[in-house]
Amino acid sequence: MSRRYGRPTWRAGAMLHMQCGRSSVTWRGPGAMADPVRILVLANLPPWVMGGAEHQTARLVEQWCLMGAHVEVAGFRIPDGVVRLGDAEVKTYRLRSISGLGRTARGGTYLASLLVFARRHRKRFDVAYCRGLADAALGLSLARGLGLWRAPILAVPINAHGQGDASFVRSVPLSPQWRSLMNRQLGAINLINSAINGELDALGLYEPRRSFIPNGIEIRPQIVRTHVGRPRRLMWTGRFEHQKGLDLLVDALRCMHEIEGRCTIDLYGDGPLRQHIADLVVSNGLGGVVRFGGVLGKDEVRDRLTDSDAFVLPSRYEGMSNSALEAMEAGLPVLCTSCGGIDQTVQEGAGWVCAANDPEDLRRTLRRMLSETDDAWLEMGSKARLLVEQRFRIEDIAARNLELLHDLARVGA
Numbered sequence: 001m002s003r004r005y006g007r008p009t010w011r012a013g014a015m016l017h018m019q020c021g022r023s024s025v026t027w028r029g030p031g032a033m034a035d036p037v038r039i040l041v042l043a044n045l046p047p048w049v050m051g052g053a054e055h056q057t058a059r060l061v062e063q064w065c066l067m068g069a070h071v072e073v074a075g076f077r078i079p080d081g082v083v084r085l086g087d088a089e090v091k092t093y094r095l096r097s098i099s100g101l102g103r104t105a106r107g108g109t110y111l112a113s114l115l116v117f118a119r120r121h122r123k124r125f126d127v128a129y130c131r132g133l134a135d136a137a138l139g140l141s142l143a144r145g146l147g148l149w150r151a152p153i154l155a156v157p158i159n160a161h162g163q164g165d166a167s168f169v170r171s172v173p174l175s176p177q178w179r180s181l182m183n184r185q186l187g188a189i190n191l192i193n194s195a196i197n198g199e200l201d202a203l204g205l206y207e208p209r210r211s212f213i214p215n216g217i218e219i220r221p222q223i224v225r226t227h228v229g230r231p232r233r234l235m236w237t238g239r240f241e242h243q244k245g246l247d248l249l250v251d252a253l254r255c256m257h258e259i260e261g262r263c264t265i266d267l268y269g270d271g272p273l274r275q276h277i278a279d280l281v282v283s284n285g286l287g288g289v290v291r292f293g294g295v296l297g298k299d300e301v302r303d304r305l306t307d308s309d310a311f312v313l314p315s316r317y318e319g320m321s322n323s324a325l326e327a328m329e330a331g332l333p334v335l336c337t338s339c340g341g342i343d344q345t346v347q348e349g350a351g352w353v354c355a356a357n358d359p360e361d362l363r364r365t366l367r368r369m370l371s372e373t374d375d376a377w378l379e380m381g382s383k384a385r386l387l388v389e390q391r392f393r394i395e396d397i398a399a400r401n402l403e404l405l406h407d408l409a410r411v412g413a
Contacts, residue, residue: 019191037406040125042136044075052322053158056215057131062086063398111139118143125151133157141185142157152187152412160195160340162317183207187408192320194338216397217325225331228309228374232263237257237323240271245314251359254284268293305330316357327386333380349385
């Protein structure tokens with residue numbers, strides 16, 4: 001495997017002993033560990049945090065448990081105890097953090113809690129998985145540098161560009177020192193978005209091995225689609241926040257006087273900008289086009305996707321959108337922005353891609369989208385489903401991540 005850019009795959013001769021629950025992986029083959037791999041995941045989980053990164057972490061943890069790995073999760077918004085993730089039960093730890101006193105106090109108390117946790121559990125785990133290149137990766141790197149933690153660390157940045165992981169790392173006090181520390185202490189960084197690659201170079205994070213493993217999605221029974229609705233039914237799900245670019249969508253729609261009667265756009269979710277976006281819709285006379293729904297459960301998302309014709313993702317920046325993956329798995333074409341993540345797959349015939357943070361280009365792309373024939377929409381939806389089946393099956397993605405974690409644990413043993 002390449003030191004910096006290796007893409008982990010299942011090693012020939014490796015054998016997986018699979019048990020449900022919190023049992024362990026037994027490997028047979030070159031470089032196999034004598035003892036089971038034990039993984040600490042530093043992340044929050046749904047339902048306490050309902051973001052895409054948290055849902056992806058939950059999917060991976062469930063799969064690792066079903067593959068036999070011993071996985072425990074620590075986060076500052078989850079309780080102490082045992083939680084059920086699908087068919088798996090996972091032990092969880094709450095890391096303490098004081099909110100309401102500003103970022104410095106919150107980060108400082110989280111760091112102190114993590115250092116204590118790392119010292120207490122330093123012999124309990126073989127490898128750590130940090131979802132995000134943020135507080136957890138910084139704190140565990142410090143713990144390792146101080147000798148409070150011994151296991152290798154895999155960090156997975158969540159977003160590229162904008163106010164993403166690289167922006168956060170640059171914003172912390174003593175940023176150059178923290179970056180130097182992570183450069184020495186992180187064992188590997190996995191990229192779910194190719195655009196993150198250049199950002200790591202800009203941060204000076206050259207030493208950790210780099211891998212390229214995308215997000216994954218559960219493949220459910222295929223939805224049979226035979227027609228496209230009139231008007232065409234577009235859909236978006238997520239959090240109403242600046243990153244998601246819904247204000248750009250409204251800006252693009254406001255000059256499309258022909259849009260009325262040609263499509264509807266249903267927005268599902270919640271967040272700090274929900275009322276602001278609703279006000280923009282009303283003030284621009286788009287109430288007959290853009291409609292608002294609440295937060296959807298897992299099965300409700302699938303039902304709404306079944307009743308839709310396409311998915312829109314006007315984000316300013318992304319990592320790899322779980323919502324778009326869900327839509328593609330449901331056989332929908334996607335209109336998205338060029339954020340370096342899912343757009344690279346969409347442009348292979350699974351939808352339409354426009355420039356990020358550019359309402360004019362979004363408007364042009366919407367017009368092109370609505371001018372396509374029904375057959376073209378159905379063909380792109382079928383292509384979307386096929387690409388997800390081939391590249392983003394959660395079992396395959398979890399296996400590739402688990403192989404990387406095992407490799408790090410073996411080297412660090």
